[in-house]
Amino acid sequence: MKGVVKMKKKRLFIISAALLFAWILSAVPASAASSATATVPVTLTVVNDYRAVNVTVPAALPVYVRNGQVLTADSARITNNSKSGSVRVTAVEVRNGALKVGDFDSFCGDGKIALRINGCGTRGAGYLTLSEGAFPTVRPGRALDLSYDAKVSENTGELENVEACTVIFTISAE
Amino acid sequence: MKKTLSLILALCMAVSMTAIIFAGEVTTSGGTRTTTVSLITTKDGSFNGDLAATAMSVTVPTSFPLAMNPQGDVVSADNCRIVNNSYGAVRVRMVGIEASSGWYLTAFGPKSSLASEKVDSHKFGFSIKLGSGAAKTTDSSDAGEQMLISAPETGCYMTGAGDTAGNSVNIAYSAIVAPVSDPYNSINIANVMFIIEWDRAN
Numbered sequence: 001m002k003g004v005v006k007m008k009k010k011r012l013f014i015i016s017a018a019l020l021f022a023w024i025l026s027a028v029p030a031s032a033a034s035s036a037t038a039t040v041p042v043t044l045t046v047v048n049d050y051r052a053v054n055v056t057v058p059a060a061l062p063v064y065v066r067n068g069q070v071l072t073a074d075s076a077r078i079t080n081n082s083k084s085g086s087v088r089v090t091a092v093e094v095r096n097g098a099l100k101v102g103d104f105d106s107f108c109g110d111g112k113i114a115l116r117i118n119g120c121g122t123r124g125a126g127y128l129t130l131s132e133g134a135f136p137t138v139r140p141g142r143a144l145d146l147s148y149d150a151k152v153s154e155n156t157g158e159l160e161n162v163e164a165c166t167v168i169f170t171i172s173a174e
Numbered sequence: 175m176k177k178t179l180s181l182i183l184a185l186c187m188a189v190s191m192t193a194i195i196f197a198g199e200v201t202t203s204g205g206t207r208t209t210t211v212s213l214i215t216t217k218d219g220s221f222n223g224d225l226a227a228t229a230m231s232v233t234v235p236t237s238f239p240l241a242m243n244p245q246g247d248v249v250s251a252d253n254c255r256i257v258n259n260s261y262g263a264v265r266v267r268m269v270g271i272e273a274s275s276g277w278y279l280t281a282f283g284p285k286s287s288l289a290s291e292k293v294d295s296h297k298f299g300f301s302i303k304l305g306s307g308a309a310k311t312t313d314s315s316d317a318g319e320q321m322l323i324s325a326p327e328t329g330c331y332m333t334g335a336g337d338t339a340g341n342s343v344n345i346a347y348s349a350i351v352a353p354v355s356d357p358y359n360s361i362n363i364a365n366v367m368f369i370i371e372w373d374r375a376n
Contacts, residue, residue: 034371034372035267035369036230036369036371037367037368038234038368039365039366039368040235040237040365040368041364041365041366042237042238042362042364042365042366043238043239043240043360043361043363044240044242044298044349044351044360044363045239045241045242045358045359045361046354046358
């Protein structure tokens with residue numbers, strides 16, 4: 001009988017000890033996160049004034065050949081319509097069209113055309129060599145007159161409104 | 175026996191639910207008794223709430239905006255800062271930068287240092303300065319990620335929110351960007367990563 005009581009007391013002691021231990025454990029502080037990570041994006045905005053460029057170039061550079069005499073328009077111009085910001089012609093390229101582009105200064109051959117724009121003559125298809133001052137800066141609201149001459153081979157026959165060649169102006173903001 | 179066991183269990187429950195103040199008895203003149211000061215940190219500040227440490231709350235900028243004009247001059251925001259809203263002091267442990275896809279880090283310096291770069295090479299150099307610390311800049315290594323601050327140093331430390339004079343650090347940043355042929359509107363060219371930690375006593 002004493003043994004049974006002793007066993008019960010022992011069991012009771014174990015249960016009490018376990019409960020006490022559990023209570024003690026519940027008082028240990030929980031560990032919290034000690035650092036945090038934050039990511040910040042770097043954003044780039046490129047403000048490009050080229051968007052504001054508003055330039056009018058001639059729709060065509062007409063060339064008339066009548067009785068062997070070449071006539072060109074005298075009203076061609078490049079107009080800077082921007083209210084602010086100057087522009088400048090930085091390159092002029094002449095590409096072959098219905099006629100091949102020849103050398104203006106030593107013009108010869110059949111089926112050819114040569115141009116000289118603001119004093120800068122073609123040497124064949126490709127970019128003109130722009131002389132200094134030929135295409136000065138065009139200020140806002142101003143226009144740059146285009147003075148051009150042409151030479152056309154005599155044996156081109158009768159042509160009407162053909163695209164003899166193409167002139168590409170590259171215009172950049174100053 | 176069952177009554178005794180029930181009594182013990184009830185006692186354990188009662189003890190675990192309440193703050194206990196044991197009275198110490200002094201029975202002799204001039205006798206001493208030591209009273210412990212105990213602390214429990216809980217979410218609601220009560221003696222029986224869920225345990226919780228001091229909450230960290232730090233605000234970092236949402237972005238580092240850069241604006242570049244056609245001449246290559248880059249402007250950055252001048253009001254970026256890190257603010258510690260926590261009760262405890264914090265510090266910046268690390269700052270790193272990672273270039274976004276298609277963009278490449280290069281050495282920071284004057285914009286003329288990028289004069290020989292091809293247009294649309296998408297290279298940029300970055301500089302960042304925390305508080306009174308030294309400016310940290312990207313180098314010329316081709317790594318997509320670079321460490322700018324690897325350990326806390328001057329400028330990285332912030333007091334708790336209670337000290338409004340010291341609980342924030344200003345961020346001064348700048349960049350140089352290689353020429354681009356197209357305009358961009360707030361594209362993401364990199365991410366700057368901050369690791370903030372408690373400014374511990376040990």
